[in-house]
Structures are given as C-alpha cells and as structure tokens.
Amino acid sequence: MSSLQSLRGMVDLLPEVTGLWQHVEATARLHFQRAAVQEIRTPLLEVTELFARGIGEATDVVGKEMYTFLDRGERSCTLRPEGTASVVRAAIQHGLLSQGPQRLWYGGPMFRYERPQAGRQRQFHQIGLELLGFADPRSDVEAIAIAWDLLADLGVGGLALEINTLGSPDDRLRYRGELVAWLEAHREQLDPDSQARIHANPLRVLDSKVPATQALLAGAPTLADALSGESHERFARVRLGLEALGIPFELNPRLVRGLDYYSHTAFEITSSQLGAQATVCGGGRYDGLVQQLGGSPTPAIGWALGLERLVLLLSQAEQQPVAPPALDLYVASRGEAGEAAALPLARRCRAAGLAVELDASGAAFGKQLRRADRSGARFAAVIGDMEAGEGVALLKDLRGDAAEQRLGVDGLIAVVGARRAGEGPAA
RNA sequence: GCGGGCGUCGCCAAGUGGUUAAGGCAGCGGCUUGUGGCGCCGCCAUUCGGGGGUUCGAAUCCCCUCGCUCGCCCCA
Known part of the structure; x- marks a missing residue:
C-alpha cells in the first residue's frame, strides 16, 4: 500500500454529506443575518503569540494541542485552534471597535493536535458569534438565544443548556488565591492529575471526575462565595433574561471552561446523544481579552459551535432535513x-x-x-x-x-x- | 500522552492452520449495433493494512509497525 492518505484526524467530507453541511451553514447564515450579525473572515494562520497571550499559556490547548511551526522567516506561526483570538485581533488591528460595538460571526476550520475520537478531529469546523463592546447582561442572554434558536431551527432535539458565572476578573483572581491555598493544604489527598493542576489551572480541579477528589472538594471554598455583589446581581439578570425567553437551563457551578479569557457568564449546550464529546456549543463572556491583546478595555461575549458534532446529531435524526439534489x-x-x-x-x-x-x-x-x-x-x-x-x-x-x-x-x-x-x- | 476494540475487492461481508479466498451491493461488458427501469449471462482480491517470524503448509498463531475506532484527558 503506497497510496497516500489524509493526515490523521483530517477528514474528507464526501458529496453524500456536503448537502447536510450546506444546510447547516445556510441556516446559520440566515439566523445571523436576522440578528444583524455580520461575517468576518480571518486567516487560518496567526502569530503563535496571539494564542499564547489570548487563550492562556497554561491551558491544554496552548500547552500541547497547537499546530505550531517556524515559517521561512523564522517566525513562530500557529494554525488557529479557535476563532475568538483572531476575531479580536482583527477588530483591534482595523480599529473596528472605535466605530462602535461589533456584532460578528465567523466560520471555518480550526486545528488542534489531539487524539481523534467520536466528535473530535484534528481539523474541525466551528461557527462562532462574537459580540464586542456589549456589557449589559441582556447581551449575554441574546447571544445564548441566538445559539439556542439556531439549534432549534435545525431540529436538533435533546439539548441541555448549562450556565455558570466565573465572576469578574477580580473575583476570579481572589477566588483563585483562596482555592490554591486550600488545595495546597489538602495536596496529599488529591489525585495526581489534580495535584498537577493546583497552580497551572486550579479552577479545573473543581471539575475533576475522580470521585474521591469530588468528595474532598465538598469542603473547598466555592466560587459563588467569592463573588462580589455586582457579580451576583449580574448573573441573576442573565438567569432572569433566559427565563423571560422561556429558554430552559441548569445551573452548573462546576462549569469552568478551559480557556483563560472567560469571566462572568459561561455556558455550554450539550447533547446526551454524542458520546464523550457532548458539547455542541460553548461560550461565555470575555471582558478582559480585548485589553489583553492590546486594545482598549472592551466587554464582550461570544460562543462557538462545533459543526462536526452538530452534523453528527443531525444525521442521527430519523428525519433528514435535506433531500438529495434532484436533476431535471x-x-x-x-x-x-x-x-x-x-x-x-x-x-x-x-x-x-x-x-x-x-x-x-x-x-x-x-x-x-x-x-x-x-x-x-x-x-x-x-x-x-x-x-x-x-x-x-x-x-x-x-x-x-x-x-x-x-x-x-x-x-x-x-x-x-x-x-x-x-x-x-x-x- | 495513556488504555480497550478492530483492520479480507469501492461498500457490506463469509472464512479462525490444509490444497482454487463464499456471497451481496456498486461498477464494467453482453443478451438488446437508436431507447432506461425488470430479468439472464459473463468480468471484477495470485491475495487477506504493511513487515518479520513459527510451520511441510497461515487471511487464520506470535512479534513489530501503520491505520481506524471507542474511552481517559481536553474541548466545539
């Protein structure tokens, strides 16, 4: 066998499935257009530092999952592992934010060097929304509603929305300190994975799947207790907003999200029909990111939706939304x-x-x-x-x-x- | 990076140490030299992901390797 194959985790989408993909993409475009959200297209390749600074050096994505190489000019380049950092970079670079708030969406391939499994490839596709310059809790609700309505319109059933708040960057920093101190004090009783995360990514310890660790964590300081009054108030407004729209949700205090830039609202839309990779859509508020990437302080919220997982759900559905193309x-x-x-x-x-x-x-x-x-x-x-x-x-x-x-x-x-x-x- | 399962024709699939590797679908040719759907006939893997080894003999056993897949991790 000397014939060539696609790279591991890089998947061909054959004609039998591209119709479904086009349907998903067209529906997303329609929803964005109706919500006055404009498309932005950014390069697949960026300077490595963008992701290192934006996503966080300590995250798994930056630490071990990026496709990074030196180009002919000896610059360190990286195939984008997610979309938000690039969109924010572009908005800053072109002065979009000085023209007022931006309602943007993007779509296309992302790259992460991981072991492939159901719903996870090395090249995968996302569609994402970014609302830049919006601070009001109502924008959190609107962002979530756009995702929820899109999924509903596509006919995806069995979805659950989970939300949490991470508090303001100050809250989070303060809580992080408390948590690290507590974890250090109980280091001996933690599983090895959690021990390794104490300093690298302490919030993720909270989401450990090791039962003994979970039991121990019952006594740990909680993020909710560390929240300022404003943060509490803010989160309450988001919940009330969702209730007013009739969008069902569950509070998940352990929902932390992997990327450093999140603050306040964090959410995930998951399906029980997807196997281990259950998150179809994930996002949250990232008020600190624009400034961190060199722009002026700008509040923002966004999400990303995994197309492979969405298409997987759609093709499991009994009724196919897309008829095969007909020839006259x-x-x-x-x-x-x-x-x-x-x-x-x-x-x-x-x-x-x-x-x-x-x-x-x-x-x-x-x-x-x-x-x-x-x-x-x-x-x-x-x-x-x-x-x-x-x-x-x-x-x-x-x-x-x-x-x-x-x-x-x-x-x-x-x-x-x-x-x-x-x-x-x-x- | 760590575990488990699997790898026979484009697709599905029998065969689990003995002489020629079933079958179905698709494809190609013919019956039908200007007329489809149905039917019938024929063709379509010297080879079982690749490489070594054991054996008189291997797709079937062993080792290595590659790939796929599910899970851990992580995340969309």
Whole structure:
C-alpha cells in the first residue's frame, strides 16, 4: 500500500454529506443575518503569540494541542485552534471597535493536535458569534438565544443548556488565591492529575471526575462565595433574561471552561446523544481579552459551535432535513451531429434554470438511458443525428408514463420547467 | 500522552492452520449495433493494512509497525 492518505484526524467530507453541511451553514447564515450579525473572515494562520497571550499559556490547548511551526522567516506561526483570538485581533488591528460595538460571526476550520475520537478531529469546523463592546447582561442572554434558536431551527432535539458565572476578573483572581491555598493544604489527598493542576489551572480541579477528589472538594471554598455583589446581581439578570425567553437551563457551578479569557457568564449546550464529546456549543463572556491583546478595555461575549458534532446529531435524526439534489434533465446523444448539438442544448437548459447532466461518454443510447435512469433525473433528452438535423430533441419522461415528445429547445424547457425536479405527476 | 476494540475487492461481508479466498451491493461488458427501469449471462482480491517470524503448509498463531475506532484527558 503506497497510496497516500489524509493526515490523521483530517477528514474528507464526501458529496453524500456536503448537502447536510450546506444546510447547516445556510441556516446559520440566515439566523445571523436576522440578528444583524455580520461575517468576518480571518486567516487560518496567526502569530503563535496571539494564542499564547489570548487563550492562556497554561491551558491544554496552548500547552500541547497547537499546530505550531517556524515559517521561512523564522517566525513562530500557529494554525488557529479557535476563532475568538483572531476575531479580536482583527477588530483591534482595523480599529473596528472605535466605530462602535461589533456584532460578528465567523466560520471555518480550526486545528488542534489531539487524539481523534467520536466528535473530535484534528481539523474541525466551528461557527462562532462574537459580540464586542456589549456589557449589559441582556447581551449575554441574546447571544445564548441566538445559539439556542439556531439549534432549534435545525431540529436538533435533546439539548441541555448549562450556565455558570466565573465572576469578574477580580473575583476570579481572589477566588483563585483562596482555592490554591486550600488545595495546597489538602495536596496529599488529591489525585495526581489534580495535584498537577493546583497552580497551572486550579479552577479545573473543581471539575475533576475522580470521585474521591469530588468528595474532598465538598469542603473547598466555592466560587459563588467569592463573588462580589455586582457579580451576583449580574448573573441573576442573565438567569432572569433566559427565563423571560422561556429558554430552559441548569445551573452548573462546576462549569469552568478551559480557556483563560472567560469571566462572568459561561455556558455550554450539550447533547446526551454524542458520546464523550457532548458539547455542541460553548461560550461565555470575555471582558478582559480585548485589553489583553492590546486594545482598549472592551466587554464582550461570544460562543462557538462545533459543526462536526452538530452534523453528527443531525444525521442521527430519523428525519433528514435535506433531500438529495434532484436533476431535471439528463441529455443523451449520439452521432456526430447529435453529440455536437447536446452541449448547446444542455447549456441553454441550464441558463433557463434547469439542473442538467450531460452524458459525454459516447456510449450507446441504451447505456446512456440506463445512466439517465440511475441519475434520478426526471426527464431524458435524446439527440441523435436525425433530431439534430430537425433542430429538436426527443424528450422522455423517466418517472411517468407520458409519451415521448419531439420538441425544440424552447418547448423542451417549457415542459421540463413545468415539472421541476421532484414535483408533480407526469404531464 | 495513556488504555480497550478492530483492520479480507469501492461498500457490506463469509472464512479462525490444509490444497482454487463464499456471497451481496456498486461498477464494467453482453443478451438488446437508436431507447432506461425488470430479468439472464459473463468480468471484477495470485491475495487477506504493511513487515518479520513459527510451520511441510497461515487471511487464520506470535512479534513489530501503520491505520481506524471507542474511552481517559481536553474541548466545539
């Protein structure tokens, strides 16, 4: 076997699934457009420092999952592992924020060097929303609502929204100090993974899946207790906002999120039908990030939605939202004059809006009609030298029992057009 | 990075030490040299992910390796 394969964790999306992907993307575009959110496209490759500074040196994503290399100019470059840092960088670089708040969305491939498993690839795709310059709790609610409505419109069932608050950056810093002190005091009783995280990422210890650690943690200081009055108030408003919209949610005090830049509201939308990688959409507030990346202090909230996981859910659904593409006409031809007339005919039909496949194989009519039948086309047009000479084509109804007709191009377009693919009985 | 499962034709799949590697789908050719769907006939893996080894003999046993997959971790 010397044939070449795609890189591990890099997946080809074959024609049988791209229709579903397009449906998801089109639905997302529609929802963003309705919510007055504009698209932004940023490079897949950025200076490594952007992610190191933005996401946090201590996170797993930056620490061990990035595709990083030196380019020919000896600069350290990284394939983007997520979208937010790039969007914020672009907004700062082009002075977007001095023009007022920005409502932006992005989509495309992200790269993380991880062990692939269900719902996790090394190149994967996200669609994300970033509301930059919005501080009000109502913007948190709006951001969540946009994601929730998009998923509902796509027909994804069985989803659960979990929310938490991480408090202000000050709250978080203060709590972090308390927590580290407490963890140090109980170091001996922690599992090895948690011990290693005491300083690197103490908040994640709270989410440990080791039962003994969880039991011990019952006595640890809680983030909720460390929250300032304003932070409490703020979180209450977010919850009330969700309730007012009738969006169901659960409080999850252990929901911490992996990236450093989050503060206040953090949320995840998960599905029980996804296996180990259950998060379909995750996000939160990141009021400190813009400043951290060199901009002026700007509050912001955003989320990212994993398309592979979403498509996985959609393809598990009993009812497929996307019908296979339908062909209106299959053009078969034979003989020098017939073959010469076939492409012009196909082209005119296409210009008239029909979906047309042209058989240029030169095979016998029998073969071509067999392929016409298998193509799923509604009609077949046959052009031999006789038809070409008369300026007509023989139109066959492949899905009904209507008699063959000899028609000129305009007549053919009229008849086929009246029976657009998949609709209605034979003429 | 760490565990578990798996790897026979484009897809599905039988075969689990003995001489020629079932079958189905798809594909190709023919019956039907200008007419599809159905049917019938034929073709389609000197080879079982790759490499070593054991054996008179291996797709079947052993080792290594690659890949896929599920989970841990992490996250979308």
